[in-house]
Amino acid sequence: MASPASVTNLGSKGRPGPLPTAAVRRGHLVSRISFTGFDGVRRLPCAPGRLCRCMVITNLIEEKGAQFSSRPSVSVKADDDKDLLSKPPQRPVRPNGPPESMNTATTSAPARKPAVATVQERDKVRESLDEVLEKAEKLKASSSGNGDGGENHVLSQDGVSKPNSPAPMGVEEGVHSKRTKTLKSIWRKGNPVSSVHKVVRDRPRTETRGQSISAAKPSVSSPSKPVPQLLTRPSVAPPPRRPVKADTSQEKKGPILIDKFASKRPTVDPAVAEALVDPVKPVRGPPAKVKDNRRKKIIAPAAPRRRMPNDDRRSVDDDAPVRKGRRWNKAKRRAARLEALEAEEPVRVEILEVGTEGMDIDELAYQLAVGESEILRFLSVRGAMLDNVQTLDKDLVKMVCMEYEVEVLESDPVRVEEMAKKNEFLDVEDLDKLVARPPIVTIMGHVDHGKTTLLDYIRKSKVVASEAGGITQGIGAYQVLVPVDGNPQACVFLDTPGHEAFGAMRARGAKVTDICIIVVAADDGVRPQTNEAIAHAKAAGVPIIIAINKVDKEGANPERVMQELSQIGLMPEMWGGDTPMIQISALKGENVDELLETVMLVAELQELKANPDRNAKGTVIEACLDKAKGPLATLVVQNGTLNKGDILVCGEAFGKIRAMYDDRGSLVDQAGPSNAVQIIGLNNVPLAGDEFESVDDLDVARERANTRADAMRIERINAKAGEGKVTLSSIAASVSSGNQAGIDTHGLNVILKVDFQGSIEAIRQAIEALPQENVSLRFLLQAPGDVSVSDVDLAVASEGIVFGFNVKAPGSVKKYAKQKSVEIRLYKVIYDLIDDLRNAMEGLLDLAEEEVPLGSAKVRAVFSSGSGKAAGCMVTTGKVVEDCNVRVLRKGKEVYVGTLDSLRRVKETVKEVGAGLECGIGVDDFDEWEEGDVVEAFNTVKKARTLEEASASVTAALKGAGVQV
Numbered sequence: 001m002a003s004p005a006s007v008t009n010l011g012s013k014g015r016p017g018p019l020p021t022a023a024v025r026r027g028h029l030v031s032r033i034s035f036t037g038f039d040g041v042r043r044l045p046c047a048p049g050r051l052c053r054c055m056v057i058t059n060l061i062e063e064k065g066a067q068f069s070s071r072p073s074v075s076v077k078a079d080d081d082k083d084l085l086s087k088p089p090q091r092p093v094r095p096n097g098p099p100e101s102m103n104t105a106t107t108s109a110p111a112r113k114p115a116v117a118t119v120q121e122r123d124k125v126r127e128s129l130d131e132v133l134e135k136a137e138k139l140k141a142s143s144s145g146n147g148d149g150g151e152n153h154v155l156s157q158d159g160v161s162k163p164n165s166p167a168p169m170g171v172e173e174g175v176h177s178k179r180t181k182t183l184k185s186i187w188r189k190g191n192p193v194s195s196v197h198k199v200v201r202d203r204p205r206t207e208t209r210g211q212s213i214s215a216a217k218p219s220v221s222s223p224s225k226p227v228p229q230l231l232t233r234p235s236v237a238p239p240p241r242r243p244v245k246a247d248t249s250q251e252k253k254g255p256i257l258i259d260k261f262a263s264k265r266p267t268v269d270p271a272v273a274e275a276l277v278d279p280v281k282p283v284r285g286p287p288a289k290v291k292d293n294r295r296k297k298i299i300a301p302a303a304p305r306r307r308m309p310n311d312d313r314r315s316v317d318d319d320a321p322v323r324k325g326r327r328w329n330k331a332k333r334r335a336a337r338l339e340a341l342e343a344e345e346p347v348r349v350e351i352l353e354v355g356t357e358g359m360d361i362d363e364l365a366y367q368l369a370v371g372e373s374e375i376l377r378f379l380s381v382r383g384a385m386l387d388n389v390q391t392l393d394k395d396l397v398k399m400v401c402m403e404y405e406v407e408v409l410e411s412d413p414v415r416v417e418e419m420a421k422k423n424e425f426l427d428v429e430d431l432d433k434l435v436a437r438p439p440i441v442t443i444m445g446h447v448d449h450g451k452t453t454l455l456d457y458i459r460k461s462k463v464v465a466s467e468a469g470g471i472t473q474g475i476g477a478y479q480v481l482v483p484v485d486g487n488p489q490a491c492v493f494l495d496t497p498g499h500e501a502f503g504a505m506r507a508r509g510a511k512v513t514d515i516c517i518i519v520v521a522a523d524d525g526v527r528p529q530t531n532e533a534i535a536h537a538k539a540a541g542v543p544i545i546i547a548i549n550k551v552d553k554e555g556a557n558p559e560r561v562m563q564e565l566s567q568i569g570l571m572p573e574m575w576g577g578d579t580p581m582i583q584i585s586a587l588k589g590e591n592v593d594e595l596l597e598t599v600m601l602v603a604e605l606q607e608l609k610a611n612p613d614r615n616a617k618g619t620v621i622e623a624c625l626d627k628a629k630g631p632l633a634t635l636v637v638q639n640g641t642l643n644k645g646d647i648l649v650c651g652e653a654f655g656k657i658r659a660m661y662d663d664r665g666s667l668v669d670q671a672g673p674s675n676a677v678q679i680i681g682l683n684n685v686p687l688a689g690d691e692f693e694s695v696d697d698l699d700v701a702r703e704r705a706n707t708r709a710d711a712m713r714i715e716r717i718n719a720k721a722g723e724g725k726v727t728l729s730s731i732a733a734s735v736s737s738g739n740q741a742g743i744d745t746h747g748l749n750v751i752l753k754v755d756f757q758g759s760i761e762a763i764r765q766a767i768e769a770l771p772q773e774n775v776s777l778r779f780l781l782q783a784p785g786d787v788s789v790s791d792v793d794l795a796v797a798s799e800g801i802v803f804g805f806n807v808k809a810p811g812s813v814k815k816y817a818k819q820k821s822v823e824i825r826l827y828k829v830i831y832d833l834i835d836d837l838r839n840a841m842e843g844l845l846d847l848a849e850e851e852v853p854l855g856s857a858k859v860r861a862v863f864s865s866g867s868g869k870a871a872g873c874m875v876t877t878g879k880v881v882e883d884c885n886v887r888v889l890r891k892g893k894e895v896y897v898g899t900l901d902s903l904r905r906v907k908e909t910v911k912e913v914g915a916g917l918e919c920g921i922g923v924d925d926f927d928e929w930e931e932g933d934v935v936e937a938f939n940t941v942k943k944a945r946t947l948e949e950a951s952a953s954v955t956a957a958l959k960g961a962g963v964q965v
């Protein structure tokens with residue numbers, strides 16, 4: 001939109017030039033320019049009425065020395081001060097054009113009339129202008145008070161009016177928010193933040209559609225400065241904010257001399273002038289249309305003035321009168337911001353800062369200056385399925401950035417103190433006494449993927465030769481020395497408890513560890529237990545290092561493994577993620593050193609610390625009952641120092657340490673942080689995963705152990721008794737409600753006591769071979785140690801059976817069990833235990849009915865017999881016997897199954913009829929005999945089923961019920 005300032009500086013050819021002062025004086029200029037253009041050919045792309053009024057008011061204000069530009073005046077006048085639009089003070093000016101032109105209802109015709117400036121009329125004009133001036137001053141005062149749209153402008157050094165509000169008109173706010181974002185997320189290598197701004201601001205801008213008056217303001221007010229991107233559309237040049245005269249004190253009010261207007265004219269910015277004459281932005285639509293729109297508004301001034309963002313575009317494109325003030329509502333500002341963002345020409349950043357929450361795809365695309373679809377395509381090639389995903393997690397962002405060679409900075413480095421506080425083994429008092437400790441590493445993974453081979457290789461290659469032979473295999477942990485920068489550093493590896501049905505124990509193992517190596521065979525890929533191991537490690541918040549093993553094998557495909565892992569949230573470092581993945585051959589020892597170095601690097605980043613000068617705390621990683629030594633427990637010290645003679649509480653067990661052995665089987669007196677030792681002296685066998693702590697005296701230890709034992713007992717009884725996992729049989733039960741033949745479901749609660757923790761795994765593995773579709777086993781407790789009274793209590797509460805393997809049940813416990821009618825079964829051989837368990841499970845199964853065929857007969861005639869009908873048959877095979885079951889088949893299809901009620905031969909009732917003889921057969925509830933039917937005679941017997949047979953019948957029954965199995 002053109003403005004008074006720009007108009008007054010344009011010559012008749014559209015170039016800057018002097019304003020015809022005389023015409024202004026006569027009040028002609030505005031109307032002439034507005035409606036016929038400067039030279040009578042070219043029309044201004046601006047609403048004439050608004051233009052005229054702007055000019056008059058602006059110049060009046062300038063004359064009065066007001067310190068605000070034309071914008072607030074126009075804004076308030078146009079929108080808020082209806083008086084000015086309709087009240088008489090403007091009327092007297094009407095013949096001269098400008099004021100009248102504000103009233104759109106009367107604009108066009110009078111504007112074309114040449115005005116006759118009589119003295120009287122001029123006086124009237126002066127009077128009316130006085131009034132206008134007063135109003136302008138009032139409005140100025142009010143606008144400066146509420147800040148509404150009429151942004152306060154202050155004079156800069158060079159006399160250029162600049163907004164002193166941070167975001168006066170929305171678009172500037174958009175710029176502001178953009179800058180904030182830039183600050184937060186964009187960093188450029190070697191550049192300070194301020195230069196980042198500069199880079200962003202200086203980059204080339206494209207034109208912005210729908211640019212509003214305020215959007216263009218800065219380009220006018222400081223044309224020599226870099227133009228913010230969204231402030232650039234010359235063809236929709238906003239009203240230039242002309243510099244207001246520097247010395248414009250309110251007090252300096254002189255008489256209003258219209259003649260002065262010309263001399264006060266500011267010089268026009270050439271860019272603005274060009275914008276105004278720029279032919280690429282022609283006026284859209286005739287002025288009359290604009291006038292009509294405005295007329296509507298005047299007719300209904302009370303109508304809501306809220307406008308949609310699109311209206312901006314239309315009004316700017318049409319060069320309709322600029323709406324200001326509160327019409328610049330939030331929606332409008334947002335629309336302007338969005339448009340500006342759309343129109344920006346993105347420049348790829350060099351460094352991108354990303355938080356843990358990741359980043360929206362559109363934001364990432366913007367920062368990388370690529371299309372969203374390109375990013376999505378790239379990710380889908382990498383195997384990431386992102387349907388309906390709006391936000392990429394940190395790893396995906398890194399991966400994409402790596403592709404575009406953009407460095408990623410993580411915005412939230414975890415401070416060691418925070419980590420320390422998170423670790424439950426550290427107390428607040430420890431924080432200022434922390435020293436570095438070796439990492440504790442666990443190796444997990446799917447069966448046969450090479451865990452043991454890797455552990456063996458590490459053990460053989462990294463334990464000092466003289467010590468290797470002395471390592472006690474049973475301790476479940478050993479320490480190796482890994483050279484880091486030439487210095488051997490300690491690293492503790494835990495023997496993992498295996499996998500299969502041992503999820504809970506593994507979860508405990510992962511909790512103890514600082515780093516988890518997950519072994520994935522390159523020829524097999526991610527398997528169920530790989531997922532399980534990853535889940536445990538993630539749940540425990542343990543960093544994961546992937547060892548892609550067996551790369552030496554034919555068919556090895558490490559890329560596929562990486563792709564599979566990336567799909568479950570582990571993005572390889574080499575793809576921009578943060579999960580180290582090392583390709584190794586555990587068998588040949590290839591790259592195992594690199595794996596260990598990575599372990600140490602990750603450990604270093606974790607800044608693992610502990611306070612050795614305090615009582616010991618840690619976790620039991622293995623426990624067993626030794627016939628000679630009594631309960632044995634392997635402990636990992638996670639904080640403090642454990643000493644021989646310390647009194648420990650260890651889950652439900654307690655006692656004084658009588659002896660301590662390290663991983664080489666040597667007696668030791670002390671174990672510091674991260675050390676694993678085997679101890680003797682507990683009163684009972686603790687559970688792997690139990691936490692331990694050294695306390696001051698035995699009484700405290702006993703009390704705490706008993707409290708814990710009670711709590712655990714109640715927990716087991718309440719939480720576990722009667723609880724079964726969802727199995728096929730439970731589904732079957734719910735589907736069939738017992739109506740389907742062959743489905744019978746049962747649960748067997750088991751309390752398993754063993755000599756070693758490792759035996760549990762062996763027994764569980766063997767038990768897994770038993771089909772459990774019909775009888776599900778619920779292990780309420782599986783622990784090392786002799787059978788105790790509390791085990792019997794648990795069996796009572798859950799109606800379970802106590803199985804003991806290589807353990808004893810003291811006489812008092814046996815007596816107690818007898819009183820409570822609890823069965824204790826003790827075994828020395830694992831297969832005996834399994835066989836008995838199988839028998840117990842099969843004993844719960846319903847007996848199956850089995851058919852025994854007798855013979856068959858063919859129906860030759862049908863005749864009446866009493867109230868019903870009977871079939872005259874010839875026995876073709878076997879025999880038909882009294883009271884047997886019969887099945888009637890017609891053309892191969894079964895039409896009846898039931899029991900034979902009468903069997904006759906020549907009117908005589910007989911017990912059986914053999915092959916080759918005729919007989920009469922009658923069935924009570926079946927009369928629809930037909931010649932040619934086949935009668936099959938059979939008996940049924942009840943038979944015990946094996947678990948496998950029961951399982952097969954369940955499967956068949958489920959299929960019959962339409963359940964997919």
Ligand SMILES: Nc1nc2c(ncn2[C@@H]2O[C@H](COP(=O)(O)OP(=O)(O)OP(=O)(O)O)[C@@H](O)[C@H]2O)c(=O)[nH]1
Pocket residue numbers: 445446447448449450451452453454498499549550551552553584585586587588
């Ligand atoms: N070719 C090749 N074979 C390997 C490699 N690592 C392990 N194996 C073989 O894979 C098989 C299983 O290895 P283990 O180390 O027992 O696997 P595991 O994961 O410990 O198995 P479980 O203890 O049963 O869970 C063995 O026959 C190993 O010799 C390797 O890097 N290359």
